[in-house]
Amino acid sequence: MGQGGLGRSHQKAQKILPLCLHFKNGNAIVFLLAFEGGEIVAKSKTPAKRARRAEANRIRNKAQKSRLKTTIRKYEATIKEVNVDAAGDNLQQAISLIDKSVSKGIMHKNTAARRKSKLAKKFNQINAQ
Numbered sequence: 001m002g003q004g005g006l007g008r009s010h011q012k013a014q015k016i017l018p019l020c021l022h023f024k025n026g027n028a029i030v031f032l033l034a035f036e037g038g039e040i041v042a043k044s045k046t047p048a049k050r051a052r053r054a055e056a057n058r059i060r061n062k063a064q065k066s067r068l069k070t071t072i073r074k075y076e077a078t079i080k081e082v083n084v085d086a087a088g089d090n091l092q093q094a095i096s097l098i099d100k101s102v103s104k105g106i107m108h109k110n111t112a113a114r115r116k117s118k119l120a121k122k123f124n125q126i127n128a129q
Helices: 045-080 084-103 109-128
Strands: 016-025 028-035
Touching: 045 084, 045 109, 084 109
Parallel strands: none
Antiparallel strands: 016 028
């Protein structure tokens, strides 16, 4: 990743302070974003915007993953109850969310195929009984 960006090495998300310091340096306005730890990251507009976008994307991706996990848990609960009709509906919802995750770049297509296959296999086992 380029200079000033938030690479994958930052596993723990750091909170961006609401304060943005800026000053004029010749004709350009220079921004400095400070993280909670006091580390200064962005030194111009572009990396500052990239940091904001990365944080927004991280939050959106986290919400999508959480929604997917909740749907899968609900599906697995209906599988344990051996409720075929409800399981079928929940399977369709889970597969739809998995496909949306792939199209949004949250999940790799092979991972999605593996998960859909695993969910369908469970459904076919209770459906055969």
